[in-house]
Amino acid sequence: MAEIRHLRYFVAVAEELHFGRAAARLHVSQSPLSQQIIHLESELGVALLRRTKRRVELTPAGEVYLKEARRVLTAHARAEEAARRAARGEAGRLVLGFAGSAAYGVLPALLKAARERLPGLGVELRGEMLSSELVRALEEDEVHLAILLRTSTENPDLAVSVVYREPFVVALPADHRLARMRLVDLGDLSGEPFILFPRRRGAVLHDAVINACHEAGFGPTVAQEATELPTQVSLVASGMGVALVPASMRSLRYEGVVYRSLRGRPRAPDTAVAWRRESENPVVRSFLGVVRDFAGDAPNPPDGASSV
Structure with a gap:
């Protein structure tokens, strides 16, 4: 069975049409190169090259084999590079x-x-x-x-x-009394109906909201629980309550909802x-x-x- 090196040797000779130049290109001696080509032809059972004292030519079989050999060598190079990239995690x-x-x-x-x-x-x-x-x-x-x-x-x-670290902001209905404020005191939300995560499903955010409210001096009144942040914001849009959400939620736009910064920037998880x-x-x-x-x-x- 032909090996990759045999294909490389044959392609070099076929492209140079000269054993001496092909040997120099491959950095091998001319005699071993000639022997490898003869071995390849013997294995295939066909003549790939027509040799005379003055020139080297491709036979019809050699022209077809050259096309396929190039294709195999290209695929082999791609496979080698893919393996190296995988080993590097790329x-x-x-x-x-x-x-x-x-x-x-x-x-x-x-x-x-x-x-x-x-x-x-x-x-x-x-x-x-x-x-x-x-x-x-x-x-x-x-x-x-x-x-x-x-x-x-x-x-x-x-x-x-x-x-990534970010503070909470408050999501308010657009017609809320605090919506006109650019900066809201968390304590001003005391007594407001809150929408937050159920603790059994989102303990990290639930506890962070509860703790922020306690630090502001009150316990939130829970009007509704929702397991997804977009759902909480949509409930705010309906006027059901207010919600403390991570500041990155500002990118989620809902008609009827405004986001306001909180004084002191209480930190989200x-x-x-x-x-x-x-x-x-x-x-x-x-x-x-x-x-x-x-x-x-x-x-x-x-x-x-x-x-x-």
Whole structure:
């Protein structure tokens, strides 16, 4: 069976039509090169070259074989490069889970950065998931990385890196008494009906909202619970209540809803990237390089938030 080196030797001779020039091009001696071509022809059972004392010519079989040999060598070069890129984590498939809150801030910017830096990497998205579900997905190897809300209880088998910090803003009905204010005191929302996550489904954001209200001197009156941030904002639009949401939610426009900054900028939960510490997957390492660059180079997030 012909080997890749035999194809390279034949292509060089066929293109040069001179064994001496082909040998110099290949950095081999002329005699072994001639022997390899004879061996190739013997294996194929056909003459590829017509040799005379004065010239070398391709036979009709040699012309066809040259075309196919070039095609094989091109495919082989592509395969070699693809394997090297995969080993460097520049190609392959990454399964990325994400919390719903990340869809309006970190996720779009991070995916754009990944496409620019790693165009050969395919990203399969799994979302929108709760942070607790993402931790379980990482533990069971269902996702390679996860963008989630950082909690105080970290799994020791997981590495976690904060990539984005932002404050809460308040989503108000457009006709609310505080809608005309550019900056709202959280304490002024005491007694207002609140829309927030049910704790059983979104403990991180639920607890963060409750704690922010307590620090402002009141406990929120819960009018309605909703498990998705867009649903909360739509309920605000209906006039059902107000909601504290991460500042990146400003990008979600709803008719009848205005977002206002809060005095003191109470902080929303940090957005982090998590992965298994022992992971040796090249695409994980490569994507983490994009994460580090994103965290270091991203412009200031809206409303005074900061990326780290």
